[in-house]
Amino acid sequence: MNSQNRPFGSYQQRFAGSSNPTIKNPSTQVSQDAQFNDRDCLNDMLATEKWLTDGFNVMAREASHQSLHNDIMNILNETHQATRDLFNLMFEKGWYTIQPEQPTQVAKEYQKFQGYESQFPQQQTTPYGSGGMYQPRQF
Amino acid sequence: MYRERYSQQYRMNQPPRVLSTKDCAYLTDALSWELLAAKKAHFMASQCSDQQIKQQLEQISQLHQTHYDVLLNQLNTTEHDHEHFGYQGFRQ
Numbered sequence: 001m002n003s004q005n006r007p008f009g010s011y012q013q014r015f016a017g018s019s020n021p022t023i024k025n026p027s028t029q030v031s032q033d034a035q036f037n038d039r040d041c042l043n044d045m046l047a048t049e050k051w052l053t054d055g056f057n058v059m060a061r062e063a064s065h066q067s068l069h070n071d072i073m074n075i076l077n078e079t080h081q082a083t084r085d086l087f088n089l090m091f092e093k094g095w096y097t098i099q100p101e102q103p104t105q106v107a108k109e110y111q112k113f114q115g116y117e118s119q120f121p122q123q124q125t126t127p128y129g130s131g132g133m134y135q136p137r138q139f
Numbered sequence: 140m141y142r143e144r145y146s147q148q149y150r151m152n153q154p155p156r157v158l159s160t161k162d163c164a165y166l167t168d169a170l171s172w173e174l175l176a177a178k179k180a181h182f183m184a185s186q187c188s189d190q191q192i193k194q195q196l197e198q199i200s201q202l203h204q205t206h207y208d209v210l211l212n213q214l215n216t217t218e219h220d221h222e223h224f225g226y227q228g229f230r231q
Contacts, residue, residue: 028189036186038187038188038189038192041183041186041187041192041196042192042196044179044183045179045180045183045196045199048176048179049176049199052172052176055168055169055172056169059165059169062161062162062165063162063165064154064157064158064159064161064162065153065154065155065156065157065158065162066153066154066156067156067213068158068162068213071209071210071213074209075169075206075209075210078202078206079202079206082199082202085195085198085199086195086199089191089192089195093189093192139152139153
């Protein structure tokens with residue numbers, strides 16, 4: 001079964017007429033009747049995890065003391081990991097299709113936003129991955 | 140009591156380890172989410188035929204139970220005056 005037939009669980013294709021090949025595994029077959037199948041299970045659980053990350057994101061922001069905030073941040077992070085694991089498993093089973101963007105389009109956007117760099121108030125560029133990260137206040 | 144302990148004599152640079160009414164409301168909400176998610180993942184695992192999916196769902200059920208215990212510990216006031224058990228204590 002092709003995932004494009006089912007809007008739920010597969011991203012809408014922006015460029016249906018794209019010449020780029022889609023990134024996709026062969027679909028694992030599931031029953032197509034009214035039965036709640038394996039794919040439905042993963043979709044439902046993925047939706048649950050997504051919903052939980054929203055909840056914990058708000059909760060982490062609203063927490064009063066630091067130890068509570070830290071616990072919630074850990075739970076948020078692990079819930080994101082669980083969401084990711086479910087997504088990857090669904091991709092592995094061939095239930096997700098990825099449409100690559102045209103490299104010329106990516107290059108165009110890169111150039112555009114590279115030009116915007118001049119608008120930053122502080123002109124020094126922070127080397128990627130080597131410091132320059134926000135330092136939280138120490139107590 | 141808190142007013143005396145955290146009086147004007149020194150200025151707090153962050154909130155003390157005390158649960159607010161809001162914290163408590165969020166914690167009880169989150170505990171219900173985690174309990175439901177753990178039961179749901181376990182039920183889903185029992186319904187699935189694919190071994191790999193079964194295993195993944197069971198693992199997620201376990202994760203939600205762990206999260207439940209972490210949240211529950213934040214509600215356990217007897218823990219609060221001592222060194223807090225903390226998140227890492229639940230990681231086996």
